[in-house]
Amino acid sequence: MFVGSEIPVIINAGGLWFHFIYNPMDKNKKIWNRELPFKAPDGYFEEFESKLFQKINIEEKEEAVSTVKKLSVFAPWIGMAAAFLIIALVYKQLPERIFPDNFMQTESVQSIEFYQVTPADYFKEYELLEFISETESLYILPDSTFFDAIDEEELIMLTLFY
Amino acid sequence: MHISDQEILAMMAIPQQREEAFKLLVDKFSQRLYWHLRKMVVIHEDADDLLQNTFVKIWNNLDKFRGDSSLFTWLYRIATNEALNHLNKKRTELLNSFDDLENVMSGRLDEDPLFSGDEIQKRLQKAILSLPDKQRLVFNMKYFDNLKYEEMADILNTSVGALKASYFHAVKKIEALIDNELF
CATH class of the missing domain: 1.10.10.10 (Winged helix-like DNA-binding domain superfamily/Winged helix DNA-binding domain)
Incomplete structure (x- = not known):
């Protein structure tokens, strides 16, 4: 079945016969056969449905097995975690419930000096350093935490001149 | 028996009729999807595997079909993704080989007994x-x-x-x- 001005052409090239449809309305335009040159095995589509359902059943079974496998891997760890949680709860809650009086807080905390101010707080770090080295004639070695900010070059200079 | 996409989808929504609806869907679309895949992968065995995978995915994801697009579009999209993933996988497998996928497929086309052209x-x-x-x-x-x-x-x-x-x-x-x- 050819449309409009399409002309079927058969040519022989190198001993092989080729056919195409030539449309002179469209300059040099070749319209190739649009029919798909493949075929499926006989009865393929009739058998496909049963084959597909077999595959679906197998995959569902495999999925169920893999879920059980995953659970069997994690179950002991989940069990252990649950056991620790129960032990912790028993350890914490049970004494409080059996001897509630011992756990009653009787004295309230009025003030806590969580930070005690010392004279050192009034000095800056380099003043402290000076103070230590002048009064106590202490040598602060390079591995002291005071020297953390001093780079290697400065350390060499210190070693040479002091 | 001709059955519309809407009728299939309506049956899908009823759990007791889900499998029956899926069979109708397979019956209605398997050939079109097969030829779509076959054109992409050329070889029947590959097209068959991909078609099965496509329908397995459809079966597993039927609940996720929201009806934004037509059923045919959704199925075609799943099949297309399957084909593209398959080709990418094949190409990766051939990375260490001297052949490229186009040559391999072209060679298989020469030997394909199901090529009727x-x-x-x-x-x-x-x-x-x-x-x-x-x-x-x-x-x-x-x-x-x-x-x-x-x-x-x-x-x-x-x-x-x-x-x-x-x-x-x-x-x-x-x-x-x-x-x-x-x-």
């Missing part, structure tokens, strides 16, 4: 195989399936303009290849 159709198929995957997909959908650009845009999630350009380039490349080879 003549020599010129084989040459056309080989020319199509030389296109990049997505361009080949566009060419097949337009040339063989005669899908509308709007339908293709829905399936491939791209614009009509991009598809037209892609098809135009594909046709030009195929024409050039066949002209240089034969005429």
Whole structure:
């Protein structure tokens, strides 16, 4: 079945016969056969449905097995975690419930000096350093935490001149 | 028996009829999806595997179909993704080999007992195989399936303009290849 001005052409090239449809309305335009040159095995589509359902059943079974496998891997760890949680709860809650009086807080905390101010707080770090080295004639070695900010070059200079 | 997509979807919603509805869906779409996949992977065995995987995915994800697109578009999209993933996987497997996938597929086309075309159709198929995957997909959908650009845009999630350009380039490349080879 050819449309409009399409002309079927058969040519022989190198001993092989080729056919195409030539449309002179469209300059040099070749319209190739649009029919798909493949075929499926006989009865393929009739058998496909049963084959597909077999595959679906197998995959569902495999999925169920893999879920059980995953659970069997994690179950002991989940069990252990649950056991620790129960032990912790028993350890914490049970004494409080059996001897509630011992756990009653009787004295309230009025003030806590969580930070005690010392004279050192009034000095800056380099003043402290000076103070230590002048009064106590202490040598602060390079591995002291005071020297953390001093780079290697400065350390060499210190070693040479002091 | 002709059954509409809406009727299939309505049956899917009822758990007792889900399997029956799926069978109807397989019956209605398996051939179209098979030929779509076959054009992409050429070999029957690969197309068969991909078609089964496509329907398994459809079966597992039926609840996720929201009805934003038509059932056919959704199925076509799943099948297309399966085909593209398969080709990418094959290409990765061939990374350490001297062959490229196009040559391998072209060679298999020569030996395929289920190829029913003549020599010129084989040459056309080989020319199509030389296109990049997505361009080949566009060419097949337009040339063989005669899908509308709007339908293709829905399936491939791209614009009509991009598809037209892609098809135009594909046709030009195929024409050039066949002209240089034969005429």
